Amino acid sequence: MKSETIEKPLIAEEILASLQVKIQEEKQVIVHCCFPASPLMGNLVRVWKSTFLVDDRLGHKSPLIHAENITFFPYWTQIPPGKDYWFTLVFSGLPKECRTFDLREMISSGENGFLVENIRRNSTDIYRVRIH
Numbered sequence: 001m002k003s004e005t006i007e008k009p010l011i012a013e014e015i016l017a018s019l020q021v022k023i024q025e026e027k028q029v030i031v032h033c034c035f036p037a038s039p040l041m042g043n044l045v046r047v048w049k050s051t052f053l054v055d056d057r058l059g060h061k062s063p064l065i066h067a068e069n070i071t072f073f074p075y076w077t078q079i080p081p082g083k084d085y086w087f088t089l090v091f092s093g094l095p096k097e098c099r100t101f102d103l104r105e106m107i108s109s110g111e112n113g114f115l116v117e118n119i120r121r122n123s124t125d126i127y128r129v130r131i132h
Contacts, residue, residue: 027093029053029062029125031103033070033114035085036130044076045085048113051105053091055098062101066090094121103129 053062070087105113
């Protein structure tokens with residue numbers, strides 16, 4: 001039995017449009033974070049799963065989906081004294097209309113979480129920030 005090969009199939013415009021939306025939804029934002037060194041003693045650091053990239057202008061929050069080199073609450077990561085500590089957070093994609101956003105750790109207990117405001121959007125969606 002001989003099968004017929006279609007060289008270039010035609011795909012309905014509606015399907016192409018719906019796939020484009022899915023591609024946009026799958027984009028991720030990578031934020032490399034530096035927790036500055038303490039000159040006298042080491043520190044403890046952790047991240048809460050309630051950390052988001054927030055665009056207040058658009059009313060959008062991109063949730064944290066992965067973290068590297070840092071522990072999630074309730075566990076702590078110990079940082080040696082005098083050494084900047086780097087970790088990476090991966091978030092779901094931002095809307096293409098987003099121009100600036102904040103990194104916000106929203107902690108229900110009232111503790112102060114990470115906050116880096118007015119991060120300017122770039123074409124790679126890969127960022128380096130300092131946590132204060």
